[in-house]
Amino acid sequence: MTTAEAGRLGGLRSRRQLSAESARAMVCVREARKLFRTNYLTCFWWARSDLVIHATDVAWVADGLRKHGGREAWRAAARLEGMLVPTPA
Numbered sequence: 001m002t003t004a005e006a007g008r009l010g011g012l013r014s015r016r017q018l019s020a021e022s023a024r025a026m027v028c029v030r031e032a033r034k035l036f037r038t039n040y041l042t043c044f045w046w047a048r049s050d051l052v053i054h055a056t057d058v059a060w061v062a063d064g065l066r067k068h069g070g071r072e073a074w075r076a077a078a079r080l081e082g083m084l085v086p087t088p089a
Contacts, residue, residue, distance in 0.1 A: 025055055028083040032061040035076050043068040058084060 018026075033053045036044060043064045044051075053061060058080065065077035 024083065028058055028080065029053060029055050031083060032058045032080055035065060035073075035080065036061050039065060039069055039073055039076075042070075043073060 036051070036053050040047075040049060044061075062077040062080045062084075065073040065080070069077070
């Protein structure tokens, strides 16, 4: 496969069928993982550094940011909580 062919394939629409709710949940978990890593020393120093954050841990990350972080962590927690998708019962 040439580079041009690979680029053309990359530009085509993805074939993966993903609902909007699932996509939002994935973005929320990705953001929570990033915030956990960047605020590890100030907010999560007591947790394992290689902890894998899942969808069920997003609220925990937001709570830790609010309790132990500064102003920017507080704002990040608010953004993260705004991204939370309610789970169907």
